[in-house]
Structure formats: C-alpha cells, structure tokens
Amino acid sequence: MSRRTTAQPPDTGDLLGDYAPSRPLAERMRPRELDDMVGQRRLLAPGSALRRAVEAGRIHSMVLWGPPGCGKTTLALLFARYADAEFRSVSAVLSGLPDVRRELADAAARFANGRRTVLFVDEVHRFNKTQQDAFLPHIERGTIIFVGATTENPSFELNSALLSRCRVHVLDAVSPEDIAEALRRALADGERGLGDMGLDVSDEALHEIATAADGDVRRGLTLLEIAAELAQDEGGVITTTTLAQVLADRSRRFDKGGEQFYDQISALHKSVRSSNPDAALYWLARMLDGGCDRSYLARRMTRMAVEDIGLADPRALPMALDAWDTFERLGSPEGELALAQLVLYLASTAKSNAAYVAYKKAQADVREHGTQEVPLHLRNAPTKLMKDLGYARGYQYDHDADAGIALDQTAFPDAMGERVYYEPVPRGLELKLKDKLDSLRAARAAARDDGRAET
Structure with missing residues (x-):
C-alpha cells in the first residue's frame, strides 16, 4: 500500500501508540496511520471511497462488520484521529441505556462547542431495538459520528432505522501473510514491540503463529x-517446543448460533446436494471442530436424506437414523465417525427432491381447494344407512382387477379431477419408479378417455 501524501493526522492522545509496557502487545502495536493497517486492502485501497473520505477528514456514520481481530476498533480510532474528533467508546456488552445517554449528552455539549465526537459502539448487535433507537436523532443532527462494530450480519441484528442512517462496510478476515507482517513489525519495533528482546524467530515459526491466529491479528500478536x-x-529462541506449548489449544472461529454457524451448515447441506463428498466431509469436520451440537448435525443430515436424496435411494433415511442412534450410543469422539460415514454416503448417492416437490404441490392444492368431499366410492360403509346413501358404491377392489389396478377409478375429490404431484427423476431407484408411473398414468388416462367415449 502506498504511503500517505496528505498531511499527518492530528494526535488523539494515548488512544493510539500507547507504549506502556504493561499494556498487551496487541494494544501497543495498534496502527497509528492507515498505511500501518495490515489486511483490508479492498476497503482501504488508495483511491477507494472510504480512504479518500478518511484522509480528507470527512467521516460518515457507519457500521463495520467483520470477524474478531480484523481491525474494527483500530479503524474507529484512526477515524477519530484523521477527523480531529473526540473518540468515545461504549460496549454493548458492558453498557446500558443510561451509559449511552450520558455519552450522547457529552457529545452534544462538545458539538455545541464546535468539536465532533466519534462514538464507537462495540458489539452493537447486542443492543436491543430501544437502545439502538437512542442513537438515531444524534446521528441525524450530526451530534455524533456513529461507528458501530459487529461480528454478526447487520441485516439480521440491527434495526432498519439505524441501518438507513449508516453505511455498512464489510471487513475481511486478515490473511496469514498479513498477520505474519504484523508479527515482523512487532519483532522489529524496539519502542512499542519486542525489538529490544533480541528474539530469534524463523519465518516458519512466524507462519505457524500467523496461521494459528485464524484471521485475527490481535490473537496473533498475543500468541x-x-x-x-x-x-x-x-x-531468546522461539523453538518448536515453545510453539508447541503456545499453540497447544488451537480453536477456530465458530459461533453456535450466529452468521458463521448458518453459513457453515449451509455449506455442508449444499455440498451434500451437489454430490461433493470431500467438501461435505470438510464442512462437517469444521462444525465438529467448532463445537457444534452433534445431535443438531445428525438431525440436519436426516433432513438431507429426506429432502435431497428422497426415493432415489430409500436406504439413506434409515442410514441417517442409524448414524444418529450410533452417535447417541457412543458419544464423542467415537460416534462422530458414524456421522462422517453418513455424510460421505449422502453426498455420494443418487439425489432427488421429487418427493419434497410433490408434497409442496399437494399442500398448495389443499390450501387452494379447501375442504373437498371424499368421493362416495372411496368412503367406508359400515352401516345400512351409509350404504343406502351411496357410500362405497362403485368401488373397485384393485386386487381383483387386471394387473392389480383398477385403472378407471379416481382417488381425487370429484371437483379437482386427477392431479400429478410426484414426478420421479431418472436417477437411482426413482428411474424404475418413473418408468412404472409413466406407464401407469398413461394407462389411467386412456381408461378415462375410453370411459368418457362410452358415456
């Protein structure tokens, strides 16, 4: 990234570049200029809209959406510095509405005296609708420059009124290469970093730390x-033994009810649907590694067996139930192998959603046609009165008919006529079902035509 050509931004006190050795390394090494940022090349590229606005000091209210450690807090600090504004911060985890109102009142007082305030709201998605609404009039009047940070999808977690007043900027997880660059800077910096310790660190060790950071610069610096x-x-040598101790407990990014969770279960389901067993196994392993509820995964894969495999391979459903039962009996980690075998089979076998589509069509007809009467010939007639009323009259017992099927007998309500919901696909077992049903439906249509002609 090219160096800035504009004037140096004004200082913001000890918010950036605090060299106190008691502070964590990640805090001491916070970038003091946009050019010091690692990652976010797309968002902060020279000439980009956001970069031009920041360098000119024209900061707008915004929401920064990205994974942990990608630079949301640092960017908010830099925004305040470049805009020569007061930086204030509240956390939706630790603060309530009284704290927010107090910050807003202070910001209004500063605004009246000609000084702007960048109000950084960390974990903004944890505020409820009423708390989020408290910011709206102050954003509209320009009392504050609102910068919200969230790891969750703003479309789901923030109310539309707040979103309409802010621009959403999406931040990416930082690559291992960029994290390694941040680590090298920390090792070379004798004032804020570890440069005075004379450490001996190989490039391989730095890469291993950067990879273990899993897109989180703060985590990499902490490691x-x-x-x-x-x-x-x-x-002073960071050996393989040292790294083994530091990286003994690597945990990957995963949340059990948020955006990453739904993205990964979507990837697992769609990998099965697209018959890619290797990708399906990867996403299953990712979710197991992240601590996903194993019973939830077994339930979802049972749904896949019904929805996406269906009658193309009727063995898939009992296999899913067996794998689920096996996990319940064995638990982790042994029972997870049953789930792995299941996902491989589901992804590898023939697929059909014909039963799913047919069921949806039948549901639509039920809603559209309401409560239709059962045809008289299909009704049960256990009493003389019911027989006298015509119940069961004209019913043809299929086992007594030629080929075991009474072709000219309808089973739909009279007002609806015959319907075709189930259309088997030419794959797996449904290929044989399709041949049989195509022949049977043609024969029924011919029998109905003959009956109409005789009438």
Missing part, C-alpha cells in the same frame, strides 16, 4: 507475546 516470554528461558 507471539506469549511465545516471547517463554523463549526467555530458551536463550
């Missing part, structure tokens, strides 16, 4: 700081 402390007992 490096821990490794540096342990390396003091190893003569």
Whole structure:
C-alpha cells in the first residue's frame, strides 16, 4: 500500500501508540496511520471511497462488520484521529441505556462547542431495538459520528432505522501473510514491540503463529507475546517446543448460533446436494471442530436424506437414523465417525427432491381447494344407512382387477379431477419408479378417455 501524501493526522492522545509496557502487545502495536493497517486492502485501497473520505477528514456514520481481530476498533480510532474528533467508546456488552445517554449528552455539549465526537459502539448487535433507537436523532443532527462494530450480519441484528442512517462496510478476515507482517513489525519495533528482546524467530515459526491466529491479528500478536516470554528461558529462541506449548489449544472461529454457524451448515447441506463428498466431509469436520451440537448435525443430515436424496435411494433415511442412534450410543469422539460415514454416503448417492416437490404441490392444492368431499366410492360403509346413501358404491377392489389396478377409478375429490404431484427423476431407484408411473398414468388416462367415449 502506498504511503500517505496528505498531511499527518492530528494526535488523539494515548488512544493510539500507547507504549506502556504493561499494556498487551496487541494494544501497543495498534496502527497509528492507515498505511500501518495490515489486511483490508479492498476497503482501504488508495483511491477507494472510504480512504479518500478518511484522509480528507470527512467521516460518515457507519457500521463495520467483520470477524474478531480484523481491525474494527483500530479503524474507529484512526477515524477519530484523521477527523480531529473526540473518540468515545461504549460496549454493548458492558453498557446500558443510561451509559449511552450520558455519552450522547457529552457529545452534544462538545458539538455545541464546535468539536465532533466519534462514538464507537462495540458489539452493537447486542443492543436491543430501544437502545439502538437512542442513537438515531444524534446521528441525524450530526451530534455524533456513529461507528458501530459487529461480528454478526447487520441485516439480521440491527434495526432498519439505524441501518438507513449508516453505511455498512464489510471487513475481511486478515490473511496469514498479513498477520505474519504484523508479527515482523512487532519483532522489529524496539519502542512499542519486542525489538529490544533480541528474539530469534524463523519465518516458519512466524507462519505457524500467523496461521494459528485464524484471521485475527490481535490473537496473533498475543500468541507471539506469549511465545516471547517463554523463549526467555530458551536463550531468546522461539523453538518448536515453545510453539508447541503456545499453540497447544488451537480453536477456530465458530459461533453456535450466529452468521458463521448458518453459513457453515449451509455449506455442508449444499455440498451434500451437489454430490461433493470431500467438501461435505470438510464442512462437517469444521462444525465438529467448532463445537457444534452433534445431535443438531445428525438431525440436519436426516433432513438431507429426506429432502435431497428422497426415493432415489430409500436406504439413506434409515442410514441417517442409524448414524444418529450410533452417535447417541457412543458419544464423542467415537460416534462422530458414524456421522462422517453418513455424510460421505449422502453426498455420494443418487439425489432427488421429487418427493419434497410433490408434497409442496399437494399442500398448495389443499390450501387452494379447501375442504373437498371424499368421493362416495372411496368412503367406508359400515352401516345400512351409509350404504343406502351411496357410500362405497362403485368401488373397485384393485386386487381383483387386471394387473392389480383398477385403472378407471379416481382417488381425487370429484371437483379437482386427477392431479400429478410426484414426478420421479431418472436417477437411482426413482428411474424404475418413473418408468412404472409413466406407464401407469398413461394407462389411467386412456381408461378415462375410453370411459368418457362410452358415456
């Protein structure tokens, strides 16, 4: 990224570049200029709309949406610095409506005296609708420059009134290469970083730390700081033994009820549907690794067996139920192999949603045609009165008919006529079902035509 050509931004006190050694390394190494940011090349590229606005000091109210450690807080600090504005912060986890109102009142007082305020609201999705509404008049009047940060999809978590007054900027997870660059800067910086410790770190070790950070710059710097402390007992060398201790418990990004959860279960389902067993197994492993409820996964895969495999392979449903039962009996981790085998089979076998589509068509007819009477010939007639009324009259017992099917007998309500809902696909077992039903439906149509001609 090219160096800035505009004037240096004004200082914001100790919010950026606080060198106090008691502060965590990630806090000390916060970028002080846009050019110091790692990652977010798309959003902060030279000439981009956001970069031009920031460098000119024209900051607009916005929502920053991205994973943990991608730079949301740092960007908010930089916005305040470039705009020569007061930076204030509230956390939706720790603050309530009284705290918000107090910050808004202080911002209004500063605004009256000619100074703007960047109000950074961390985890903004945790505020309810009433709390989010409190910001609206202040954003409209320009009392505050609202910068909300969220790891959740704003479309689902923020109310439309707030979204209409803010621009949403999407931040990406930081790549291992960019995180490694941030680690090198920390190792070289003797003022804010670890440059005065004389550490010996190989590129392979840095890459391993950067990969373990899983897109989170803050996490990468924290891991490096821990490794540096342990390396003091190893003569300043971050060895493979040191790394093994630091990276012993690697956890990947996953939330059990948010955007990442639904994105990953969608990827798993669609990988099965597209007959890609390798991709399906990967997404299953990702969700298991993230701590997803195993019973939920078994339930979802049972749904896949019904919805996406259907009668193309009727073995899929009992196999799904068996895998579910096996996991319930064995638990983790042994029972997870049954889920893995199931997802491989579901992704590999023939697919058909014909039963699912047929059921939806039947539901639509039920809604459209209302409560239709059962045809008299299909009704049960256990009493003389019912027989006298015509119940069961004209019913043909199929087992007594030629080929075991009474072709000229309808089973639909008289007002509806015959319907075709189920249309088997030419795959798997449904290929045989399709041949049989096509022949049978043609024969029924011919029998009905003959009956009409005789009439």
